[in-house]
Amino acid sequence: MQLPIALAAAVIAIQDVSVIDVIKGKAMPAKTVIVKDGKVADIVGRAPRNATLVVDGKGKFLIPGLWDMHVHIRGGVESIPDNETFLKLYVANGVTYVREMGGDIPETVFAWRKEIEEGKRTGPHLFTSGPKLDGPKPSWPGSIPVANAEEGRQAVRKLHLMGADFVKVYFDYIEAPVLRAIAEEAEKWKMPVAGHFARNLTIREQVEAGIRDGQHARFYLLQGSCTDERYVAREFIKRRNSEKPMGFDEWTKKLMEEFNPAQERSLIGMLVDNKAWFTPTLAVGAAGLTVGMRTYHDDPRAKYIPANIWKSWDPASGIRKAPSDEVRSLRALVQRKGLEFIPKMRDAGVPLLAGTDTGFANNYMFPGWSLHDEISLMREAGLTNFEALQTATINPVRYFKLEKTHGTIARDKAADLVMIDGNPLVDIRNTAKISGVMVNGKWYGKADLDKLLGEAAREAAISRK
Numbered sequence: 001m002q003l004p005i006a007l008a009a010a011v012i013a014i015q016d017v018s019v020i021d022v023i024k025g026k027a028m029p030a031k032t033v034i035v036k037d038g039k040v041a042d043i044v045g046r047a048p049r050n051a052t053l054v055v056d057g058k059g060k061f062l063i064p065g066l067w068d069m070h071v072h073i074r075g076g077v078e079s080i081p082d083n084e085t086f087l088k089l090y091v092a093n094g095v096t097y098v099r100e101m102g103g104d105i106p107e108t109v110f111a112w113r114k115e116i117e118e119g120k121r122t123g124p125h126l127f128t129s130g131p132k133l134d135g136p137k138p139s140w141p142g143s144i145p146v147a148n149a150e151e152g153r154q155a156v157r158k159l160h161l162m163g164a165d166f167v168k169v170y171f172d173y174i175e176a177p178v179l180r181a182i183a184e185e186a187e188k189w190k191m192p193v194a195g196h197f198a199r200n201l202t203i204r205e206q207v208e209a210g211i212r213d214g215q216h217a218r219f220y221l222l223q224g225s226c227t228d229e230r231y232v233a234r235e236f237i238k239r240r241n242s243e244k245p246m247g248f249d250e251w252t253k254k255l256m257e258e259f260n261p262a263q264e265r266s267l268i269g270m271l272v273d274n275k276a277w278f279t280p281t282l283a284v285g286a287a288g289l290t291v292g293m294r295t296y297h298d299d300p301r302a303k304y305i306p307a308n309i310w311k312s313w314d315p316a317s318g319i320r321k322a323p324s325d326e327v328r329s330l331r332a333l334v335q336r337k338g339l340e341f342i343p344k345m346r347d348a349g350v351p352l353l354a355g356t357d358t359g360f361a362n363n364y365m366f367p368g369w370s371l372h373d374e375i376s377l378m379r380e381a382g383l384t385n386f387e388a389l390q391t392a393t394i395n396p397v398r399y400f401k402l403e404k405t406h407g408t409i410a411r412d413k414a415a416d417l418v419m420i421d422g423n424p425l426v427d428i429r430n431t432a433k434i435s436g437v438m439v440n441g442k443w444y445g446k447a448d449l450d451k452l453l454g455e456a457a458r459e460a461a462i463s464r465k
């Protein structure tokens, strides 16, 4: 896939800044980064005379634009304005790329993607799956139902024609040949397949079929780490169409009871053998534990969130309700297991991607802010600051095979940059101390970012009237 390079005949010089090398893990002090035509034109000692804008980078650090590898743009047409506000919030927080993992307003997302590339709209570069693929009775509105292999192939071709960047699968139950047909067709069109693992097949079967990027540590690694994965799958299948199907919490409880470290090691080895990626979405798991315990009304970020999405987060009006104490403590255990997976994956060499699951219906994932939380949780789980930074910079670029044009601050690379007040290699929380953002070669200084936040707050206030 190719990003159109946009914009401005201006020559922008970010002067005397420490450039962070996200491949070597080093800071290169006192550099001046020259940006022209949406690309890094050069890295030199001092700003050239023809610079139309010189940004003082003294004491600051420059990192490549951040990626959130799991967000949703959804909530029906009535939530389109809410999602527009979210685009601004991503930029204000230094998130210059998002991987949109499927929703119910794909035409809007495709239109926004184009407007952003053309410089007509403020927002992060959008990589989108378009609608998700799901079973005959989809869990989410807008998904394309798939009942057999031929429908699976057709659905992938349809996504390709729509302009989707990858395929998102969301099957709770799927026959292996259908999954393979989807993955084979996706391969033909060079679209990666990412998504949830189904519960009736083993993780190995699904990874080998072609899902090379599983989502959510909190359930899916447990599925592959239990003593007898087939046994849990069989129980799920047996009761699937009964009056008492196996719900997620009961299923999770069984997986926890069956957890086996030897199986976990073999699962991770299998992921390495298949060159799989992993997006653990740790922050949404952590926030989920707080649902029903606190309201977030006094959260300083609440004022930026428009009404429809806010209502979808509130357990009183949204689809995700406050869990019972028992379920909450089960989920806390699962969350801890998810964190424990992280350094094991790192040691084995499974590349990790930072993704938050921000969007309609996913409680209290604040656009952009939560990506910084996700990176910090990667650090807390045991990655180094450098490795945690890579999960939101170079790793997503490698995932989309965009290394030639993106991912590092170097000549001819895309000018998507974030200037921060502290060295992220020393403390990863510094990624949140943002003093400037460049998207597609357009510079947003501190005052511009504050203006974006102000607009978002105003839009949110109007939506509540």
Ligand SMILES: [Zn+2]
Pocket (backbone or CB within 6 Å): 070, 071, 072, 101, 357
């Ligand atoms: Zn999601």
